[in-house]
Amino acid sequence: MLRVFCRTAALCLAAVGIASPASAQPRHARSPAAAWTGANVVRVYVEDETAPPELAVPPIPSNLALVPEYRDRVISMLGASPTFRRQCARIAxxxxxxxxxxxxxxxxxxxxxxxxxxxxxxxxTIQADVRIAPLADLDELVAHEFEHILEQLDGVDLAAMARRADTGVRAIEGGERFETARAIAAGRQVAQEVRRARRRGGA
Structure with a gap:
């Protein structure tokens, strides 16, 4: 699985692979839409069991453009996953x-x-172009990629974190590619929430 981040047209940073989640200590302030999974571990979006339930599925963010084939699936994810709703709220x-x-x-x-x-x-302004292959696990991959976008909104310096041990960020191919435990955990969290909702017949 590849992630690419470009700060200029000539300089690209990427993240590749599905790695085992590792601990990380974020260098940025905690977002209101995020929660800690434990002391000194990577920050991910998690379902808050004490939060009041949303009464309606929120719309797709106006700054998110989808190919028609993915639109219904993303709407289903919004209805099924509180974590994905929080990701989309930050994007919106x-x-x-x-x-x-x-x-x-x-x-x-x-x-x-x-x-x-x-x-x-x-x-x-920032332009983020997500590309997902046909037949891929759309629920997990969309959430994984969206978390990489949120990392950049949070100002995460992937290169600097990859140079330190136990940050949840690893560099691949000479530092041009990166993977983060935060994005892996977010993707898996959303996929689990969607599966639970579908088993309940809710999405």
Whole structure:
């Protein structure tokens, strides 16, 4: 699984592979939409059992563009997963961010079912292009990629964290690619919530 982050058109950082979740100590402030899974561990979005239930499925964020084939599935995820709703709420609130989700894996790299390319533009806006291969596990991969986008909104310095031990970030291929325990955990959390909802007949 490939993740790509570009701060300029010429410089790309990426994250590849599904790794075992590792501990991490975030360098940024805690978001209101996030919760700690334990002391000094990677921050992920988790379901709050004490939170009041949402009365209606929120709409797809206006700054999120989807290919038609993925639209119904994303709406289903919004109805089934509190974690995914929180991810989408953060994306919706980032007015300087535009996200697209379409078909496609990682160009030139075999076996990677998903990629995200993030461009930080001179005017302060951010463009994130998510590509997911057909027949991939859409629930987990969309949430995984969205968490990588949120990491960048939070200002996570992947290169710096990868140089330190036990941060939950690892560098691959000379530091041009990265994977994070935070994104892995978020993807798995959303997939579990969606499966539970479907077993209950709720999505």
């Amino acid at each position: 609130n980032a007015r300087h961010l535009s996200v697209s989700v379409a078909f496609g894996g990682s160009p030139g790299i075999t076996g990677d079912p998903a990629s995200t390319r993030i461009v930080f533009k001179p005017d302060g």
